[in-house]
Amino acid sequence: MADGGDNGSLPREERVARQRRELPDSAGVYLFHGSDGEILYVGKARSIRKRVASHFSGGETRLTSRVDRIDVLVTATEAEALLAEQSFIKRHRPRFNIRLRDDKSYPYVCVSLDEEYPRVYFTREKHRPGRAYFGPFSSAKRVRETLDLLGKLFQFRTCEGPEPGRRSGSPCLDYYIKRCGAPCVGYVAPEEYRRNVDAIVDFLRGRYRRVEADEAAKMEEAAAAREFERAALHRDRLKAIRSLFERQRVAGGSVGTADLIGVATEGADANVQVFQVRDGILAERQSFYLDNQAEREPAEVAEEFIGQYYSASPAVPRTIVVGPYLRDRAELLAEALSERRGAPVEVRVAERGDKRRLRELAERNARLALDQDRLRREHRRQRRVESLAVLREALEMEELPVRIEGFDISNLGGEHAVASMVVFEGGATKKAGYRRFRVRGDGKGEAASNGGPDDFAAMEEVLGRRMSRYLEQVDLSPHDGRRDASFASLPSLVVIDGGKGQLAAGMRVLRPFAERGVTVISLAKRLQEVYVPGRSAPIDLAADSEASKLLQRVRDEAHRFAIEHHRGRRDRAMTGSVLDELRGVGPVRKRALLQHFGSPERFMAATREELEAVPGVPGKVAREIHKQLNRTR
Numbered sequence: 001m002a003d004g005g006d007n008g009s010l011p012r013e014e015r016v017a018r019q020r021r022e023l024p025d026s027a028g029v030y031l032f033h034g035s036d037g038e039i040l041y042v043g044k045a046r047s048i049r050k051r052v053a054s055h056f057s058g059g060e061t062r063l064t065s066r067v068d069r070i071d072v073l074v075t076a077t078e079a080e081a082l083l084a085e086q087s088f089i090k091r092h093r094p095r096f097n098i099r100l101r102d103d104k105s106y107p108y109v110c111v112s113l114d115e116e117y118p119r120v121y122f123t124r125e126k127h128r129p130g131r132a133y134f135g136p137f138s139s140a141k142r143v144r145e146t147l148d149l150l151g152k153l154f155q156f157r158t159c160e161g162p163e164p165g166r167r168s169g170s171p172c173l174d175y176y177i178k179r180c181g182a183p184c185v186g187y188v189a190p191e192e193y194r195r196n197v198d199a200i201v202d203f204l205r206g207r208y209r210r211v212e213a214d215e216a217a218k219m220e221e222a223a224a225a226r227e228f229e230r231a232a233l234h235r236d237r238l239k240a241i242r243s244l245f246e247r248q249r250v251a252g253g254s255v256g257t258a259d260l261i262g263v264a265t266e267g268a269d270a271n272v273q274v275f276q277v278r279d280g281i282l283a284e285r286q287s288f289y290l291d292n293q294a295e296r297e298p299a300e301v302a303e304e305f306i307g308q309y310y311s312a313s314p315a316v317p318r319t320i321v322v323g324p325y326l327r328d329r330a331e332l333l334a335e336a337l338s339e340r341r342g343a344p345v346e347v348r349v350a351e352r353g354d355k356r357r358l359r360e361l362a363e364r365n366a367r368l369a370l371d372q373d374r375l376r377r378e379h380r381r382q383r384r385v386e387s388l389a390v391l392r393e394a395l396e397m398e399e400l401p402v403r404i405e406g407f408d409i410s411n412l413g414g415e416h417a418v419a420s421m422v423v424f425e426g427g428a429t430k431k432a433g434y435r436r437f438r439v440r441g442d443g444k445g446e447a448a449s450n451g452g453p454d455d456f457a458a459m460e461e462v463l464g465r466r467m468s469r470y471l472e473q474v475d476l477s478p479h480d481g482r483r484d485a486s487f488a489s490l491p492s493l494v495v496i497d498g499g500k501g502q503l504a505a506g507m508r509v510l511r512p513f514a515e516r517g518v519t520v521i522s523l524a525k526r527l528q529e530v531y532v533p534g535r536s537a538p539i540d541l542a543a544d545s546e547a548s549k550l551l552q553r554v555r556d557e558a559h560r561f562a563i564e565h566h567r568g569r570r571d572r573a574m575t576g577s578v579l580d581e582l583r584g585v586g587p588v589r590k591r592a593l594l595q596h597f598g599s600p601e602r603f604m605a606a607t608r609e610e611l612e613a614v615p616g617v618p619g620k621v622a623r624e625i626h627k628q629l630n631r632t633r
Helices: 012-021 048-056 078-092 140-153 190-204 208-224 228-248 298-312 324-341 353-394 454-473 500-507 511-515 546-579 587-597 600-604 608-612 619-632
Strands: 028-033 039-045 069-074 108-111 120-123 132-134 258-266 269-278 281-291 319-322 346-349 403-410 418-425 435-438 493-497 519-523
Touching: 012 048, 012 069, 028 048, 028 078, 039 048, 039 078, 048 069, 078 298, 078 324, 108 140, 108 190, 120 140, 132 190, 140 190, 140 228, 190 208, 208 228, 258 298, 258 353, 269 298, 269 353, 281 298, 281 353, 298 319, 298 324, 319 324, 319 353, 324 346, 353 546, 403 454, 403 546, 418 454, 418 546, 454 493, 454 500, 454 511, 493 500, 493 546, 500 519, 519 546, 587 600, 608 619
Parallel strands: 258 319, 319 346, 403 493, 493 519
Antiparallel strands: 028 039, 028 069, 108 120, 108 132, 258 269, 269 281, 403 418, 418 435
16 A cells, blocks of 8 residues: 655645645555544545546545545556455445445345254344355345245244254244244154255245246145145245235336346435346345435445445346446446456446336435435424423523433442443434443442442442543543543533432532533433422423423433443353353353353353354363353352
8 A cells, every 4th residue: 555655744735735646647546544544535546646636626625625645556457446445445434435324234134054954034244154145135124024024935943053942842933823844843854944945045046936936846746745735835835925926026027137226315315226126026125325425426326335235245136227327337347246246247227128217216216215314304303403492491591402411320239330421412312422430439429428328429429520521621632632522521411310319419529510501400210300409399391291201311321321331241240250160161162152142141041952052162061061050050
């Protein structure tokens, strides 16, 4: 990776201009860095020098005004640059590249072909050998809908672990509602179960004609053998499959197998619709909401989305239909996707017929989705503003409570006491501002010295520490490494979980906040009563009002965050203490046990068979662990 030279002593504008002049006139990838070293944007080009110049040709933008350094990677071809670009984007997730609004990884359907009785399940990982992955899907809801459909058409087990069944030795509810053939008790032969799984794989791969033909053949075979119950099962399944296909069949049937991609953009938002047509049937309609911080045109959005989407997809179709704005880029995309697929891929701009009609339908759906999303967000924003205005009036605040901080204590059984601080800005959560505290219980607070309840003392301690962090950091420069942006911010409103006692404990240490105009209240759980300093009775705020609901969301989020922190510390302490004492359990096996059982309770209650089923733990070691656990109980 080359950069534009060492010109650190020059002003930013001159330094970047000099780096631009030194850029190569060849294909490759360029990276824009900010002043703190953050990678802001990754791009690829046939000519790096010309493409970078186009970013700066229209004057400063939100992106170019932040560029402090330019790095480049020269490649042999533009297609190679496209693949390298996607690798950098996936690794660094630059803020000005196209990104899924939901930051999580894509969801998939997985079939565990490495097991005797394979499972079909939801996952976000796609790296385990011996398993088939299908997707990516645009949402977890789409995956669950697909699994529900597959469960109705083809019966498969949903029990966890490599072996089917449960300890009772009897079929579960899935068998009685005809969602599973009960291989655990031998009601379905391994060969028949595997044929069902093969049908599921064909279905997920879009081989619909094969699925239809196989079901018809099974029905006729069973009828010829006078196995009328099995024949009826395949007849009903065939009828359901044909009904589904008929509803989703594309008019004309000339599309065959292809992905049709429609794009709509508006400001910093974009939506992409992917219509997946398989054997002339509209198999899936995926909708992806994207962050488009650089406000780029549909052609750039579509090109970058295609690269990211198919880099995450286990399979690339033979044909991809795009809009006319990608006419000049179709050959480049086809070359890169062919290399990804290992076989020829055609990227085409449909001019007529069913392909054009469906691609235009995808674009209209993308525009509609974008408009609906904007209206929903505007409605939510308006409701938040109204609730803040009502809350300001009820609490007699001078300004809207733009920043609200909520605090809660989690102290179950007196051990591993922790506290949470959550932040709402503009009525919405700001998770980057959340902070956790471990309650020290040093007894320095007035509540502790007066023999007050533990949660009073804990609340006084935590709020005192919050106050101290603010006073320490308020005057630090934003560029000072010691500064914590959340602790250095002054809240408009502090919400304490509890009643008058917790409020009194908090006010003993929050005087500097109050002197700066910060409002401090407490919210009791029982009747959602709101207490303010100086009043023995709660204020008149209806529990079902929008303002009260906002306070309840702050309190509940603080409670959730505190419980999550408490549970994590407790689980680490419990599991660590048990596993550390077991012979034959090192770091690798410890991680395998924790990942497999998920909680200390499940691990402690595990049977010998369940321990033997843990991947990465030999049977002999599992039996020894079971003996040690049962000796120590």
